[in-house]
Amino acid sequence: MRHWRTMFSTLWTSLTTHKLRSFLTMLGIIIGVASVITLMSIGRGTTAQILSHIESMGANLIIIRPGAGFGPGGIRGAGGSVQSLTVEDATAIAQQIPYISAVAPSFSTNLQLVVGNRNTNAQIIGTTPEYASVNNLKLAEGAFFSQEEYRRAAKVAVLGSDVAETLFGELSPVGQKVRMGNMIVAIIGVLESKGGGFNSPDEAAIIPLTTLQQSVSLTRTAQGERVVSSIYLTVSDEKHTDYVVEQITNLLRSRHRLSASAENDFNVMSMKEIASALEETSGTLTLLLGAIAAISLLVGGIGVMNIMLVSVLERTREIGIRKALGARERDIWIQFLAEAASLTFTGGILGVLFGVAISTLLERMGIVNTLVTPDIVILAVSVSIVIGLFFGSYPAWSASRLDPIQALRSE
Amino acid sequence: MIRLENIVKVYTVGKKEVPVLRGITLNIEAGEHVAIMGPSGSGKTTLLNIIGCLDRPTSGKYYFEGKEVSSLNSIELARIRGKKIGFIFQTFNLLPRLTALRNVELGTMYAGIVDRKCAVEALAKVGLAERADHRPVELSGGEQQRVAIARAVAKNPVLLLADEPTGQLDSRTGEEVISLLTSLHAERRMTLIIVTHDANIAHHCRRIIYLKDGMIVGEERI
Numbered sequence: 001m002r003h004w005r006t007m008f009s010t011l012w013t014s015l016t017t018h019k020l021r022s023f024l025t026m027l028g029i030i031i032g033v034a035s036v037i038t039l040m041s042i043g044r045g046t047t048a049q050i051l052s053h054i055e056s057m058g059a060n061l062i063i064i065r066p067g068a069g070f071g072p073g074g075i076r077g078a079g080g081s082v083q084s085l086t087v088e089d090a091t092a093i094a095q096q097i098p099y100i101s102a103v104a105p106s107f108s109t110n111l112q113l114v115v116g117n118r119n120t121n122a123q124i125i126g127t128t129p130e131y132a133s134v135n136n137l138k139l140a141e142g143a144f145f146s147q148e149e150y151r152r153a154a155k156v157a158v159l160g161s162d163v164a165e166t167l168f169g170e171l172s173p174v175g176q177k178v179r180m181g182n183m184i185v186a187i188i189g190v191l192e193s194k195g196g197g198f199n200s201p202d203e204a205a206i207i208p209l210t211t212l213q214q215s216v217s218l219t220r221t222a223q224g225e226r227v228v229s230s231i232y233l234t235v236s237d238e239k240h241t242d243y244v245v246e247q248i249t250n251l252l253r254s255r256h257r258l259s260a261s262a263e264n265d266f267n268v269m270s271m272k273e274i275a276s277a278l279e280e281t282s283g284t285l286t287l288l289l290g291a292i293a294a295i296s297l298l299v300g301g302i303g304v305m306n307i308m309l310v311s312v313l314e315r316t317r318e319i320g321i322r323k324a325l326g327a328r329e330r331d332i333w334i335q336f337l338a339e340a341a342s343l344t345f346t347g348g349i350l351g352v353l354f355g356v357a358i359s360t361l362l363e364r365m366g367i368v369n370t371l372v373t374p375d376i377v378i379l380a381v382s383v384s385i386v387i388g389l390f391f392g393s394y395p396a397w398s399a400s401r402l403d404p405i406q407a408l409r410s411e
Numbered sequence: 412m413i414r415l416e417n418i419v420k421v422y423t424v425g426k427k428e429v430p431v432l433r434g435i436t437l438n439i440e441a442g443e444h445v446a447i448m449g450p451s452g453s454g455k456t457t458l459l460n461i462i463g464c465l466d467r468p469t470s471g472k473y474y475f476e477g478k479e480v481s482s483l484n485s486i487e488l489a490r491i492r493g494k495k496i497g498f499i500f501q502t503f504n505l506l507p508r509l510t511a512l513r514n515v516e517l518g519t520m521y522a523g524i525v526d527r528k529c530a531v532e533a534l535a536k537v538g539l540a541e542r543a544d545h546r547p548v549e550l551s552g553g554e555q556q557r558v559a560i561a562r563a564v565a566k567n568p569v570l571l572l573a574d575e576p577t578g579q580l581d582s583r584t585g586e587e588v589i590s591l592l593t594s595l596h597a598e599r600r601m602t603l604i605i606v607t608h609d610a611n612i613a614h615h616c617r618r619i620i621y622l623k624d625g626m627i628v629g630e631e632r633i
Contacts, residue, residue, distance in 0.1 A: 006520045009513070017508050321504045324465060325562070326493020326521035328486050404465050408504070 007335070014311075014339055025307045026347035028300030029387070033351025033380045034358060035293040040376045041359040043286025045369035050282060054275045056194060058136040060101075060238055061271040062245065064089075064231040064252070084265040086225035087209070089255060093233065097247045099240040103233040104131035107209060109216055111181040113167060120166045123204040124180065126212030127232075132158075134232045137201060142174040142189030145208050153210035157185040161193035162202040180205070181215050241270045294383070300347070301387035308340050308395035319399055320407025333400040340392020341385055348384030352377050412569070412602055413439040413462060418471035418481075420457050420625075431457045432468070433625040439604070441569070444596050446613035447606045449622035455606045456574055458622065462604065463496050463572045464488045476569070493521040497563030497601075499592075501575035503555040505547040511558045512543040515565050522566035533565035534558070537591060553584030557591065564595055571596070573605045577612060589615055 015022050066084045090105035106127035113122050125131070132144040145156050157178065164173045164187075173187040185207060194200045209228075212218075219227040235244045245268050252266055312319070319332055356377075359370040420432040431454045439445055449455050460466035461473060464480060465488075473481040475491065483491075492498075497518070505514045515530040534540055537557040547555055556576060563571060573592060577585030589605075589612050596603040605616060613619045614633065621629035 006513075006516055013508050317504070318506055321506065322517070322521070323489065324463075324492065324498045324500075324504075325518055326489055326496075328489040328493075328521075330486075331521065405460055408465075408500070 007338075010335065011338055011342060015342065021307060022343060025304055025343055026350065028303040029297065029344045029347030029384050030300075030351040030354060032293065032297030032300040033348050033384050034354035035296055036290055036380045036383070037352060037355025037372065037376055038358045038362070038370070039289035039293045040286055040379075041355070041370040041372045042362070042368050043282065043289045044371040044373055044376070045359075045363070047279060047282040047286065048371050049369045050278050051275060053195070054271055054278070056136060057271060058134070058234060059271050059275070060234045060236075060241070061134065061136075062233050062235065062241070062248070063269050063271075064233075064248065065267045065269070066229075066265065067267055083219055083221070083227040084256060085228050085231055086221060087228055088225040089252060090228070090231045090233075092251060092255060093231065093248055096251060097244060099236050099244055101234045101236045102130040102134050103231065104128045104134045105209065105228040105231045106131060107212060107216075107218060107228045108204075108230075109212075111215075112179075113163065113205060114179040115167045115176065118167050120163060122160075122163050124212065125201070125204050125206045126209040126216075127206060128209060131206065131232065134234050135201070138192040140190045140192045141172065142187070144189055144206075150208040150210055153208060153214060155183060155185045155211055156188045156207065158189040158191060158206045159187055160191050160200075160202040160204045160206075163205055164190045178205075180207070183211075183215050185211070238272065241272050245270055297383060297387060301344070301391040304340055304344055304388060305391035305395060307343075308336060308392055309398075311339070312336065312395050312399040315399075316402060316407045316410040319402050320404050320410070323402070323404035324408060329400040332402075333396045336396035336399045337389065337392045340396065341388035344384045344388030344392075345381070348381045351384065352380060355380070412441040412443075412476055413437070414472075414474040415462075416472040416474075418458075418461060418468045418473060420454070420461065420466070421469045431625050432461075434471070435625075435627060437620065437627065439602060441602055442600045443602055444593070444615075444617045445602075445604045446616040446619045447604065447622055448608060448610070448613050448619055450608065453622045454625040455608075455622055459572055459574050459604065459606050463498060463570075464491045465498075489521075493523070494566070495569050497566070497568040497571045499556070499559055499563050499571070499573040499576050501578040503547070503552075503559045503579070505555055505558055505562075507547050510544050510546055511539060511550065511561075514547070514558055515562045518562035518565045524566055529565045529567075530561075533561040536564070536595070537561045551584075552580050553587060556580060556584075556588050560588070560591060560595070564599070564601075567599065568601060570602045570604070573603070575606055575608075577607070577609065585609075585612070 064085060087105050090103050094100060094103040104127050106125050108123055108125045110121055111124045113120050129145055129147050129150050140161065144158055145154065149156055157180065159173055167173065167178065168176065173190055176187050177184050178187060191201055193202050221227060235241050248268050249264065253264065256265055258265065322332060356372050359372050362368050363370045415435050415437040418432055418435040419430070422429045422431055435458060447455050447458065457466065461468050464475070468481050471481065472479055480488065480491065506517065509517065512530055512534060515534050516527065519526070519529050534543055537560055539554060539557055539561065542550060542554060550558065576588055576592065580588060592603060592605070593615055605612065607613055617633055619631040620627055
């Protein structure tokens with residue numbers, strides 16, 4: 001091949017002759033790549049956070065809520081607006097459907113909690129003892145209520161971490177009494193924090209469903225069944241999830257006496273589905289963020305093209321001399337293309353360093369979760385090289401096509 | 412070695428056609444030392460560019476080392492320029508950002524010679540070995556032209572073309588440059604063609620071709 005060492009030193013000389021200009025040109029690419037990396041790492045970090053949250057709720061979880069599904073053209077009632085699920089539905093599911101490890105019907109309402117001069121309005125969840133294992137709840141102290149306490153409708157409550165802190169501050173709530181609506185309950189346990197988010201029990205107090213019935217009378221359906229807000233259940237093995245969802249749907253449709261053409265008056269969601277739906281959404285979000293950042297990369301590329309065109313114009317005579325010395329069109333083309341590509345490649349590498357630094361800083365400062373994965377870095381660097389080749393090719397081509405005689409005459 | 416048959420070159424300026432060469436027929440043997448003389452506008456430089464494969468004739472045939480080159484494509488012309496032909500310009504045409512040595516190296520790079528030694532030797536040949544690391548602005552006109560000569564001869568071309576090589580130099584340094592070219596020609600036996608309008612310089616050559624209005628109007632052998 002040609003004289004590689006000479007080619008590289010030529011390249012180095014060209015880039016270092018106008019140091020500020022080279023740097024400013026690179027800056028466009030640096031900013032572009034850094035923002036691609038930062039924004040995409042925010043997207044990835046958020047996705048990872050959502051997934052770990054779902055993981056903490058338990059991947060085997062299935063949630064049944066009242067209300068219609070998203071039927072084509074149908075009007076969906078807001079969750080809870082239809083009172084279709086009952087304690088008896090939950091019992092039937094537990095008895096008739098295989099591969100189910102636990103079922104917990106739950107009814108939730110809002111009541112005032114009062115301790116001395118402190119009070120808070122909390123979500124009160126009335127449920128069965130299975131609720132703890134189904135929702136993967138862990139206790140920071142004390143215990144969850146037992147089957148025995150459930151049966152005799154004991155006046156006991158388990159507090160979410162935020163509620164406990166609001167009412168008791170640093171003190172241990174276990175053993176203390178709280179006024180809940182029109183009854184007094186004893187605190188027997190406090191839950192570990194799940195960090196908020198979907199279905200988080202942090203701001204709730206959990207009591208036996210039987211106890212709640214004494215304070216708040218549950219609505220009854222036409223058949224005299226007790227209405228609940230939702231039913232939580234777990235499957236023994238994740239791989240049976242789809243089968244179980246199908247069986248539950250069939251069972252509830254027949255229990256609710258729905259005709260073949262009627263829409264479901266309930267919604268069965270498995271965590272698996274929710275996770276994949278959320279993952280898809282946040283994946284789209286990540287792509288969108290990346291695309292917005294890519295616009296600045298594009299602008300950086302246009303800057304490269306601009307500078308390369310100026311450079312070709314300035315060096316017309318040099319091109320003429322090189323041609324007179326025997327440079328082929330290809331040699332000139334490669335020379336200018338290599339200049340553009342090395343500008344954007346160097347810019348890409350610096351951009352990665354900046355992007356990773358910014359992402360790390362955002363994470364450290366606790367502003368937002370970020371996750372820099374190798375694919376983001378590879379994507380950003382290769383896009384920056386491609387931009388160099390793309391936006392450098394026209395200036396390089398116009399340089400290579402210069403007529404040597406005219407180029408030599410230019411000043 | 413060089414055979415021109417009825418070479419015509421017409422430039423198109425706007426819509427007007429300007430004939431620059433109107434039928435040049437000329438033979439130059441290998442190893443000859445030729446001067447092309449004529450007033451400005453007589454087509455000397457255009458003729459030299461065609462001989463140097465930088466430009467193509469509008470019509471006519473040009474044989475270089477027996478090969479018809481007027482119809483070759485730009486890649487083949489570049490290869491001939493790179494390997495066979497050394498150019499020396501009136502304005503030196505050194506690259507301002509490169510050192511003398513790097514400028515000379517550039518001449519060998521496109522010839523495909525991967526050897527710094529050639530460049531160093533060529534620079535020593537023109538007596539500028541100690542100036543290797545200087546940039547063109549740090550050199551006098553005569554020195555710059557000697558670097559340009561080193562650049563042209565480093566790849567050991569068979570044909571050396573000089574377009575008014577002394578045009579920008581005072582008469583004494585001009586003499587030096589001409590005697591350098593003459594001694595290189597004697598030593599390496601390459602064909603040397605010098606375009607000039609200076610009769611003193613032309614008389615260093617063995618053959619003088621007179622050009623006027625794009626035609627050969629006379630020839631003299633010394």
